[in-house]
Amino acid sequence: xxxxxxxxxxxxxxxxxxxxxxxxxxxxxxxxxxxxxxxxxxxxxxxxxxxxxxxxxxxxxxxxxxxxxxxxxxxxxxxxxxxxxxxxxxxxxxxxxxxxxxxxxxxxxxxxxxxxxxxxxxxxxxxxxxxxxxxxxxxxxxxxxxxxxxxxxxxxxxxxxxxxxxxxxxxxxxxxxxxxxxxxxxxxxxxxxxxxxxxxxxxxxxxxxxxxxxxxxxxxxxxxxxxxxxxxxxxxxxxxxxxxxxxxxxxxxxxxxxxxxxxxxxxxxxxxxxxxxxxxxxxxxxxxxxxxxxxxxxxxxxxxxxxxxxxxxxxxxxxxxxxxxxxxxxxxxxxxxxxxxxxxxxxxxxxxxxxxxxxxxxxxxxxxx
Amino acid sequence: xxxxxxxxxxxxxxxxxxxxxxxxxxxxxxxxxxxxxxxxxxxxxxxxxxxxxxxxxxxxxxxxxxxxxxxxxxxxxxxxxxxxxxxxxxxxxxxxxxxxxxxxxxxxxxxxxxxxxxxxxxxxxxxxxxxxxxxxxxxxxxxxxxxxxxxxxxxxxxxxxxxxxxxxxxxxxxxxxxxxxxxxxxxxxxxxxxxxxxxxxxxxxxxxxxxxxxxxxxxxxxxxxxxxxxxxxxxxxxxxxxxxxxxxxxxxxxxxxxxxxxxxxxxxxxxxxxxxxxxxxxxxxxxxxxxxxxxxxxxxxxxxxxxxxxxxxxxxxxxxxxxxxxxxxxxxxxxxxxxxxxxxxxxxxxxxxxxxxxxxxxxxxxxxxxxxxxxxxxxxxxxxxx
Ligand SMILES: Cc1cc2nc3c(=O)[nH]c(=O)nc-3n(C[C@H](O)[C@H](O)[C@H](O)COP(=O)(O)OP(=O)(O)OC[C@H]3O[C@@H](n4cnc5c(N)ncnc54)[C@H](O)[C@@H]3O)c2cc1C
Numbered sequence: 106x107x108x109x110x111x112x113x114x115x116x117x118x119x120x121x122x123x124x125x126x127x128x129x130x131x132x133x134x135x136x137x138x139x140x141x142x143x144x145x146x147x148x149x150x151x152x153x154x155x156x157x158x159x160x161x162x163x164x165x166x167x168x169x170x171x172x173x174x175x176x177x178x179x180x181x182x183x184x185x186x187x188x189x190x191x192x193x194x195x196x197x198x199x200x201x202x203x204x205x206x207x208x209x210x211x212x213x214x215x216x217x218x219x220x221x222x223x224x225x226x227x228x229x230x231x232x233x234x235x236x237x238x239x240x241x242x243x244x245x246x247x248x249x250x251x252x253x254x255x256x257x258x259x260x261x262x263x264x265x266x267x268x269x270x271x272x273x274x275x276x277x278x279x280x281x282x283x284x285x286x287x288x289x290x291x292x293x294x295x296x297x298x299x300x301x302x303x304x305x306x307x308x309x310x311x312x313x314x315x316x317x318x319x320x321x322x323x324x325x326x327x328x329x330x331x332x333x334x335x336x337x338x339x340x341x342x343x344x345x346x347x348x349x350x351x352x353x354x355x356x357x358x359x360x361x362x363x364x365x366x367x368x369x370x371x372x373x374x375x376x377x378x379x380x381x382x383x384x385x386x387x388x389x390x391x392x393x394x395x396x397x398x399x400x401x402x403x404x405x406x407x408x409x410x411x412x413x414x415x416x417x418x419x420x421x422x423x424x425x426x427x428x429x430x431x432x433x434x435x436x437x438x439x440x441x442x443x444x445x446x447x448x449x450x451x452x453x454x455x456x457x458x459x460x461x462x463x464x465x466x467x468x469x470x471x472x473x474x
Numbered sequence: 475x476x477x478x479x480x481x482x483x484x485x486x487x488x489x490x491x492x493x494x495x496x497x498x499x500x501x502x503x504x505x506x507x508x509x510x511x512x513x514x515x516x517x518x519x520x521x522x523x524x525x526x527x528x529x530x531x532x533x534x535x536x537x538x539x540x541x542x543x544x545x546x547x548x549x550x551x552x553x554x555x556x557x558x559x560x561x562x563x564x565x566x567x568x569x570x571x572x573x574x575x576x577x578x579x580x581x582x583x584x585x586x587x588x589x590x591x592x593x594x595x596x597x598x599x600x601x602x603x604x605x606x607x608x609x610x611x612x613x614x615x616x617x618x619x620x621x622x623x624x625x626x627x628x629x630x631x632x633x634x635x636x637x638x639x640x641x642x643x644x645x646x647x648x649x650x651x652x653x654x655x656x657x658x659x660x661x662x663x664x665x666x667x668x669x670x671x672x673x674x675x676x677x678x679x680x681x682x683x684x685x686x687x688x689x690x691x692x693x694x695x696x697x698x699x700x701x702x703x704x705x706x707x708x709x710x711x712x713x714x715x716x717x718x719x720x721x722x723x724x725x726x727x728x729x730x731x732x733x734x735x736x737x738x739x740x741x742x743x744x745x746x747x748x749x750x751x752x753x754x755x756x757x758x759x760x761x762x763x764x765x766x767x768x769x770x771x772x773x774x775x776x777x778x779x780x781x782x783x784x785x786x787x788x789x790x791x792x793x794x795x796x797x798x799x800x801x802x803x804x805x806x807x808x809x810x811x812x813x814x815x816x817x818x819x820x821x822x823x824x825x826x827x828x829x830x831x832x833x834x835x836x837x838x839x840x841x842x843x844x845x846x847x848x849x850x851x852x853x854x855x856x857x858x859x860x
Pocket of ligand 1: 348350358360361417418419420422597599603606630631632681838842843844846847848851
């Protein structure tokens with residue numbers, strides 16, 4: 106069957122992530138595997154001690170984890186953080202990227218899981234000495250311990266990024282289990298005083314970094330969805346072949362055969378769309394953001410239909426969290442609401458039918474098939 | 475004597491408003507999962523009023539209401555955020571005991587359903603027997619004047635809070651798998667019963683596995699004839715697919731979801747496009763109206779003992795479909811705000827996120843009580859022949 110589900114981003118990174126996920130999927134997350142495995146170094150340039158890898162490399166890791174149903178905030182810690190840090194001046198960026206790569210600073214973006222890094226929830230005000238930050242950020246991923254938060258802010262009509270000690274921010278107002286089984290938290294910053302040095306970037310560089318982080322988050326979440334779809338369908342096929350009712354395998358019922366066939370065809374379409382997105386990204390296409398929004402809307406539709414089909418075809422097992430297909434269905438639906446939901450992206454697409462959301466990106470090459 | 479339906483409705487309305495405790499109405503209004511606590515308190519209030527069993531005949535302790543009164547009752551209760559009646563006792567096993575039980579069984583079990591002191595769950599499905607229920611293998615053999623039960627049930631809703639289980643057991647092996655099945659009533663505190671919770675995608679605890687290890691049950695807890703339990707099971711399943719509250723509850727849900735969408739649209743201030751959701755809501759509104767008439771006709775047939783045909787299947791499919799569409803709309807409306815708040819640290823329900831739980835929970839509407847594929851087979855067999 107594996108021939109029906111070829112890897113999107115094959116290679117050693119995929120294999121390693123897959124093995125790790127397979128071994129750890131049934132356990133509570135211990136420590137900080139993302140940093141211990143060195144994944145935060147993936148996008149960090151070599152001069153800063155990183156691997157100088159591409160988004161496709163990171164997508165390999167995302168795919169490996171999604172294939173075996175492990176939830177880790179790889180997009181947040183390994184893509185959003187290093188890409189936002191690039192907005193800082195060369196020396197500051199270098200210092201923090203180095204710390205990210207070696208795992209000595211555990212930086213989490215203080216952004217809502219449901220919004221893109223372009224969404225600004227926090228405002229900064231310049232004081233005589235230092236700044237104060239105010240705002241409410243709901244649904245920050247706190248699955249892994251953080252020493253610092255990276256906060257995109259609005260400041261006197263300008264854009265800025267702050268790097269703030271986690272201790273200074275203090276505990277979140279509330280903690281939750283997210284739909285996909287991560288730890289989410291709501292923060293309320295009430296005139297939080299931070300030193301002058303906390304403001305690490307301002308102006309056009311910030312906007313460019315936020316746009317890059319947004320594109321990366323959308324791309325990687327799409328890769329997660331396609332990998333999860335493959336797992337969902339693979340598990341459903343196994344179930345239909347193994348489960349017997351009325352003296353025959355479920356796979357002998359034509360209605361179920363057609364339903365799984367529909368899922369597979371949707372998966373192929375979704376995969377094609379994601380490959381197209383990565384190509385546009387690699388070619389620095391002018392239309393990239395529009396394509397990413399389209400993909401977001403389309404993948405949400407396909408993924409939900411497939412998730413619901415898989416649940417249905419598993420019968421009672423489809424509602425039990427012990428079943429990988431069930432958890433994968435949950436993951437797919439949760440992913441719809443990450444980095445903007447379909448209603449938000451549709452609103453933006455309808456408001457801007459022509460592409461005018463140009464984002465310039467340095468041309469990175471990847472190995473996407 | 476002709477019935478004053480308008481007066482009847484007013485009487486119910488004022489009762490629902492004054493008698494149903496606000497904390498129970500709040501749970502229903504918020505779309506939270508209703509547990510034994512709410513069901514039981516409300517059942518006791520209704521019973522004290524003499525309305526403990528709206529669907530039972532008077533001689534069994536019911537209200538003896540006619541079809542129209544029963545539908546009015548369901549609508550008024552749903553309109554006023556009162557909990558539905560607890561189906562396993564009143565809707566499922568109660569009518570079976572009334573129809574197939576001995577006078578002694580009626581005397582022992584029916585009053586305790588009415589006053590809410592017994593809490594029932596349904597032990598039908600087994601790990602190897604879901605859609606193919608008749609292949610079940612949990613066994614009961616007569617030994618020293620008692621049935622000795624061994625085996626396992628699964629997906630047993632409410633087993634962790636139930637005091638009684640009605641279960642299908644194999645009492646003999648016959649050539650035809652539907653034969654040799656019996657319906658047994660078993661107290662949940664009988665030694666040898668173990669209940670293990672199942673974690674479900676909705677984050678609520680309602681499903682369980684139930685294990686039976688040499689469980690001894692008094693011989694006169696078997697309903698109907700030995701080996702003829704399938705007849706009772708089919709009688710019961712037909713009713714399970716026709717719960718009178720279903721459509722009234724759909725209308726309640728439609729109102730809740732409509733409000734949710736309005737609030738979300740307002741909060742989004744043009745940043746999200748709600749056009750598609752409004753369109754879907756209108757279709758649900760229309761479908762609920764159609765379902766309401768389907769339901770009334772089927773209930774009328776039930777009362778006049780006319781054959782129900784495919785109606786239970788058609789109504790179950792329709793209600794399941796509309797419920798799923800409504801909670802899907804709710805999911806779309808609250809998703810961005812609620813997907814990360816799925817479960818609070820302390821385990822209590824979070825407003826809005828409750829609707830994501832409801833979305834997950836209603837996935838089971840096309841699975842439990844006979845899957846939609848099985849219902850389609852019933853309808854297709856009627857139209858095309860088996
Ligand atoms: C929330 C919930 C509550 C439940 N509560 C109870 C309870 O209280 N007591 C109890 O006894 N049971 C309960 N059940 C179990 C329920 O009745 C079974 O899940 C249901 O009958 C399906 O059986 P299964 O899970 O074994 O699925 P299977 O029968 O294995 O079905 C798997 C898939 O195959 C399809 N399929 C099966 N046969 C055919 C066919 N001939 N043609 C086409 N497709 C087919 C099904 O439609 C389904 O999509 C509950 C289930 C759920 C989800």
